[in-house]
Amino acid sequence: MKTTAVLLAAVTLSCAAGVGASPALGAGAPTPTTPPSTVATTASGGAVAASPVATTAIPASAPAAGGTPRVPRTIPDAPARVRAVLTRFAVSAPTWAVGAAAPTIALRLDASRITAARAQLRVEDRTTRRVVLRQSLGTVRSGVDVTAALTQRLAARPGTYRLRLIARDQTGRRIVRARSLVVAAPAPAPAPPAAPVAPPAAKDGYVFPVRGRCNFRSLGAQRFHSAREAGRAHNGQDIGTFSGFPPVVAVTAATVSQVFYDGAGGGWTIIFVGDDRIDYGYLHLRAGSIVVRPGQRVAAGQRVADAGNSGGDYEPHLHFEMRPTPWSAHRGDAVDPMPLLAGLPNTCEG
Secondary structure, three states, X not given: OHHHHXXXXXXXXXXXXXXXXXXXXXXXXXXXXXXXXXXXXXXXXXXXXXXXXXXXXXXXXXXXXXXXXXXXXXXXXXXXOOOEEEEEEEEOOOEEEOOOOOOEEEEEEEEOOOOEEEEEEEEEEOOOOOEEEEEEEEEEEOOOEEEEEOOHHHHHOOXXXXXXXXXXXXXXXXXXXXXXXXXXXXXXXXXXXXXXOOOOOOEOOEOOOEOOOEEOOOOHHHOOOOEOHHHOEOOOEEEEOOOOOOEEEOOOOEEEEEEEEEXXXXXXXXXXXXXXXXXXXXXXEOOOOOOOOOOOEEOOOOEEEEEEOOOOOOOOEEEEEEEEOOHHHOHHHOEOOHHHHHOOOOOEOO
8 A cells, every 4th residue: 555655645746746837838848858766665665766757848939130030932923824815016116217215125925824925026137038137025924015125236236127026935835926127227428418509590581591501512312303213303493401301491581471381292381472572382391380370471590390201201401492583384484593591601511
């Protein structure tokens, strides 16, 4: 009986010690390095040391700098493996003038779930069909409008290009779209203004009818009454203008009688009735250049049109013709203009 009582007392004390230590462990207190021993009494009454109770250390949570708890790093959602659709691809301007701001590329991908795609812009020369530049647009997330300026490297290469957008979504599918772009070369510097050609001085109320470079003496076909097809004769004097379209002016004071298009070969024509009672015809005038109308008075040297090649003639010139008035009644009575023209100051070279 005595031995039994001693054993019960030892067990009771051991349980009481364990219950008392629980709150401290739960609060994160360190576990004692030397665990308590239980004492047992042998049947003979001698005390023996019991084996130590095994325990596990519970480490305290380490606070971050400043005593605040650590926040786990947020891991972004992985893009879904779904097909993406390119719902927008645009270029802000069809033409890029060198020196201006670069055009902007705009694109947007959409999908049934949040996903992403790698995008690249390839610039192809439309003439050679070769890729001249590549521009990475990075990873494009679905549902987001993306804009990027076109690379400035293209500004140094004027030409016509195809901008090909290539995007590869998470399924591996390629999405391709294309737009056109013209890179315009810098405008050439304006040429210095040409030295003005001094108009011929009037001589007894008459001036030479062409302003600028000209030629009216050297070619036989230009002359009055030179042969034409079907036995016809040339009824005027041609004043060549070296492939240009210089102004033509009234040879003398006159009234504009007619302005019309001669479908028989004369092209745009003005007929003047001179104050000297001579009719003057200007033929093959440049289309759209006539600045006078029937009934209008003109002074000697006043611009009336530009030399031209309307009516089928290939080289610009002025066909200058003189007839007694009225014009339509004297086709066979044309007067040789050379004596008048040769005596007027002019800028012709031959």
